Amino acid sequence: MHEPTPPAELLSFLETLPEPHILFDRHYRILAANSAYRNKWKGQAPVLGRRCYEVSHHYTVPCDAAGESCPLQQALRSGQRERVVHLHHTPQGEHLENIELCPVRDSGGDIRFFVERIVPLSIARDAARTRDLIGRSQPFLKMMELVARVAPADAAVLLQGESGTGKELVAGAIHRLSPRAERPFVAVDCSGLAETLFESELFGHERGAFTGATARKAGLVEVASGGTLFLDEVGDIPPTIQVKLLRLLETGTFRRVGSPELLTADVRIVSATHRPLTQMVAGGSFRQDLFYRLNVFPIRLPPLRERGDDVELLAEALLGRVARRKDLRLSREAVRWLRRYDFPGNVRELRNMLERACLLCDGDEIGVQHLPAAADAAPSPPARPRSEVGDAELARLLRDFSGNRKALARRLGLSERTLYRRLQALGRQTTSD
Numbered sequence: 001m002h003e004p005t006p007p008a009e010l011l012s013f014l015e016t017l018p019e020p021h022i023l024f025d026r027h028y029r030i031l032a033a034n035s036a037y038r039n040k041w042k043g044q045a046p047v048l049g050r051r052c053y054e055v056s057h058h059y060t061v062p063c064d065a066a067g068e069s070c071p072l073q074q075a076l077r078s079g080q081r082e083r084v085v086h087l088h089h090t091p092q093g094e095h096l097e098n099i100e101l102c103p104v105r106d107s108g109g110d111i112r113f114f115v116e117r118i119v120p121l122s123i124a125r126d127a128a129r130t131r132d133l134i135g136r137s138q139p140f141l142k143m144m145e146l147v148a149r150v151a152p153a154d155a156a157v158l159l160q161g162e163s164g165t166g167k168e169l170v171a172g173a174i175h176r177l178s179p180r181a182e183r184p185f186v187a188v189d190c191s192g193l194a195e196t197l198f199e200s201e202l203f204g205h206e207r208g209a210f211t212g213a214t215a216r217k218a219g220l221v222e223v224a225s226g227g228t229l230f231l232d233e234v235g236d237i238p239p240t241i242q243v244k245l246l247r248l249l250e251t252g253t254f255r256r257v258g259s260p261e262l263l264t265a266d267v268r269i270v271s272a273t274h275r276p277l278t279q280m281v282a283g284g285s286f287r288q289d290l291f292y293r294l295n296v297f298p299i300r301l302p303p304l305r306e307r308g309d310d311v312e313l314l315a316e317a318l319l320g321r322v323a324r325r326k327d328l329r330l331s332r333e334a335v336r337w338l339r340r341y342d343f344p345g346n347v348r349e350l351r352n353m354l355e356r357a358c359l360l361c362d363g364d365e366i367g368v369q370h371l372p373a374a375a376d377a378a379p380s381p382p383a384r385p386r387s388e389v390g391d392a393e394l395a396r397l398l399r400d401f402s403g404n405r406k407a408l409a410r411r412l413g414l415s416e417r418t419l420y421r422r423l424q425a426l427g428r429q430t431t432s433d
Contacts, residue, residue, distance in 0.1 A: 163345065
């Protein structure tokens with residue numbers, strides 16, 4: 001069957017766009033790439049005629065067959081523009097990129113082509129604050145997709161997750177991806193302030209407002225003017241302050257302590273908590289109206305135990321920062337131990353664990369003997385350690401699970417992406433045999 005040829009007008013239009021765009025057909029074949037995309041891949045192998053998943057992911061099958069979301073398939077189902085965040089291979093290495101894919105219909109209304117816009121997530125302006133935002137697991141990429149979607153807006157965001165999952169890092173990423181990126185990002189630890197000082201710290205005070213107020217002081221709301229105010233552990237805000245925070249969110253106004261003057265504030269609110277706010281609302285310790293104002297766009301931060309191979313990625317990156325010597329590395333047994341451990345303290349616990357291991361290690365390799373003893377932190381035993389599953393057993397398990405890779409990955413404690421790579425390697429080995 002003859003494949004349709006893209007209209008010359010469409011190709012001409014793509015060339016005028018300043019951001020990288022590609023055009024491909026329903027079979028994932030790249031038909032055109034604008035100059036911005038070609039410049040990005042200058043000096044690399046030509047992309048025309050290749051499949052998009054081959055170029056971006058080095059896969060041999062589409063993304064959804066490799067355990068990832070596929071915007072083309074989503075667009076075919078919805079008939080509309082789709083957005084995802086993918087970890088792409090680029091000439092500069094692996095980078096998180098925001099993908100916007102639009103279906104293009106012919107005169108009969110059938111989808112014939114897809115235009116894909118590719119925008120890197122530029123959250124590395126302050127590397128010290130974003131360097132721990134590392135991951136390629138689906139829970140992590142899904143979280144980053146929501147971050148990319150909400151960042152350009154001014155909507156209030158509520159980050160929900162266990163302690164140590166990196167809520168301030170994610171809040172900072174939302175700020176740096178927003179139009180407010182050049183303005184202040186101010187973090188407030190709501191659990192670390194006494195009620196008597198909370199209002200003053202947040203809204204400021206006038207001279208003489210209370211004992212010790214010897215001069216006027218601007219509050220953190222004023223300091224964050226034009227930028228983002230991050231309220232960490234918002235569930236710990238005292239009830240009397242909840243009322244005043246609600247007024248700030250509803251009207252954009254506040255008063256300094258000791259002043260009748262109504263001031264205006266231009267701040268975006270990002271809040272975070274590990275506490276069950278819905279239960280607190282039901283119990284009457286947190287205002288329902290404030291909860292609704294803060295929870296306009298909720299984002300769940302996945303715990304480390306749900307992120308599969310991200311544990312190894314994070315461990316290697318963190319080791320490079322906490323190690324006394326740059327040549328220090330993790331043994332295979334230590335990596336296996338880390339993968340099996342449950343990490344109730346999440347990324348924060350991983351960092352502390354590696355810092356301790358560096359101090360205990362006198363050689364050039366961290367082993368399991370340098371990690372917490374079983375009595376102190378026993379790893380949660382998986383259904384079957386992945387390293388013990390050989391190729392023959394893997395093939396048998398796949399048959400037992402009727403080819404259901406998602407269920408098998410869950411059984412083995414692997415990400416679908418990792419299982420796919422194992423199966424790819426198994427297929428190549430079987431073919432060569």
